[in-house]
Amino acid sequence: MSSKLAVYGGKPAVPQGSIKAWPPIDDTDRKMILDSLENRQLACGPNVKAFAEEWAAWNGNKHGIFTNSGTGALHMCVAACGVGAGDHVLVTAYSWSSSATCIIHHNAIPIFVDIDFDTINIDVDKIEAAITPRTKAIVVVHLHGLAVNMEKVLKIARKHNLKVIEDACQAHGAMFKDRKVGTWGDCAAFSFNQNKCLCTGEGGAFVTNNEEMRAAAAQLWSFGEVRTPHESRDYHAYALGWMYRGNDLTAAFGRAQLKKMDGYFKAQRENGAVLNRRLKKVKGLILPTEPKGHTHNWYNYTSRIDMADTGWSGDASRFRDAVMKALNAEGVPVGVWQRFILPSMTVFRAKNAYGKGCPWSCPLGGKEAGKGVEYDPAKFPVAQKHSETHFGMTTPLRAPNGTEVAETVANAFEKVFGNLDKIDPDKILK
Numbered sequence: 001m002s003s004k005l006a007v008y009g010g011k012p013a014v015p016q017g018s019i020k021a022w023p024p025i026d027d028t029d030r031k032m033i034l035d036s037l038e039n040r041q042l043a044c045g046p047n048v049k050a051f052a053e054e055w056a057a058w059n060g061n062k063h064g065i066f067t068n069s070g071t072g073a074l075h076m077c078v079a080a081c082g083v084g085a086g087d088h089v090l091v092t093a094y095s096w097s098s099s100a101t102c103i104i105h106h107n108a109i110p111i112f113v114d115i116d117f118d119t120i121n122i123d124v125d126k127i128e129a130a131i132t133p134r135t136k137a138i139v140v141v142h143l144h145g146l147a148v149n150m151e152k153v154l155k156i157a158r159k160h161n162l163k164v165i166e167d168a169c170q171a172h173g174a175m176f177k178d179r180k181v182g183t184w185g186d187c188a189a190f191s192f193n194q195n196k197c198l199c200t201g202e203g204g205a206f207v208t209n210n211e212e213m214r215a216a217a218a219q220l221w222s223f224g225e226v227r228t229p230h231e232s233r234d235y236h237a238y239a240l241g242w243m244y245r246g247n248d249l250t251a252a253f254g255r256a257q258l259k260k261m262d263g264y265f266k267a268q269r270e271n272g273a274v275l276n277r278r279l280k281k282v283k284g285l286i287l288p289t290e291p292k293g294h295t296h297n298w299y300n301y302t303s304r305i306d307m308a309d310t311g312w313s314g315d316a317s318r319f320r321d322a323v324m325k326a327l328n329a330e331g332v333p334v335g336v337w338q339r340f341i342l343p344s345m346t347v348f349r350a351k352n353a354y355g356k357g358c359p360w361s362c363p364l365g366g367k368e369a370g371k372g373v374e375y376d377p378a379k380f381p382v383a384q385k386h387s388e389t390h391f392g393m394t395t396p397l398r399a400p401n402g403t404e405v406a407e408t409v410a411n412a413f414e415k416v417f418g419n420l421d422k423i424d425p426d427k428i429l430k
């Protein structure tokens, strides 16, 4: 292997074209999608119901609802938990925007909790301090495919009578102890968008074991109607509903992909194991962890740069960006997932969600509902440090890429981190 970094003109460590695109498509996918097309029941068709049931069964839930996004499913969770105007809901300070905006969608107020640096998940030891008299629920996000310690979360929730929503949008198949995520809390949301471990293009699922919650979520899902579109509809809005239904073509694709899901999961675990073994002694790299009792799905293999090992005293994120460019030049598709921590996003800081101060100072939730709630990024230093030094990758870990791809990716990491002293952000980031 050439030791000259590809970003400076050396030969890339990962041969061009060797990393295959996600998701793998075969004749099962083609047949099921074409059958759906020919069937011409593209809205509320048989695949929508079947996929929801099959997904719930695969995950170990009694009920499932197929949605057009993970965000819709999250909003359904908030509603199903009985959260209302002016209530407070706790959520991690570092995630996708809609892990927190789903709370505002139901007129409630997000209260952020800093993350634990090792797991990148909500710091469970900081949850209790964030509870207010208005707190009704906690959204835990199993970020990048690593489950939150659900025993600790449930203990706090029981003590304070809080509902628990699992944002499992990135965590298909991940486990805490002997159970998959999405079976621990009151209800959960999955995403099936392009990047996710089950991809339908766009889509998601709401799951729960509780019949009342299923019914509340189903109402929100389809225009506030009580009967599902698979029953005879009366087209009456019994409550405020949205339109979060997924379509039959997408569901058919999901069903086909689900048949291959266990194989996908196995590939991710094997590829993750190669990277963990090869990279664990690489200086300057902080690898993702998999604490005892947790089964990671390696959705996103997220590392951090150990700035103390770099000799760089400037802006950490600039150095990180230069390392990423060097890895990209070696043929590794790494990227920054979220540059902004949630409390720094304008929608929260400016409290501009619905305008007129809602939900923070709405007459509806009580003008005092948001009293004292401020979003100051400086109060979440761990999340901030993570966001400045992390980078992640998804595709190289996914089927059909096998361990031979993971080995070449590991070669690239070793090459770049073996040459950290040559990483010059001023040269690389023009």
Ligand SMILES: Cc1ncc(COP(=O)(O)O)c(C=O)c1O
Binding pocket: 068, 069, 070, 071, 072, 095, 096, 098, 099, 141, 143, 167, 169, 170, 190, 191, 192, 193, 203, 204
């Ligand atoms: C943690 C998390 N929550 C929620 C979502 C929202 O999912 P969707 O894009 O399907 O609405 C995502 C999607 O990227 C996510 O990563």
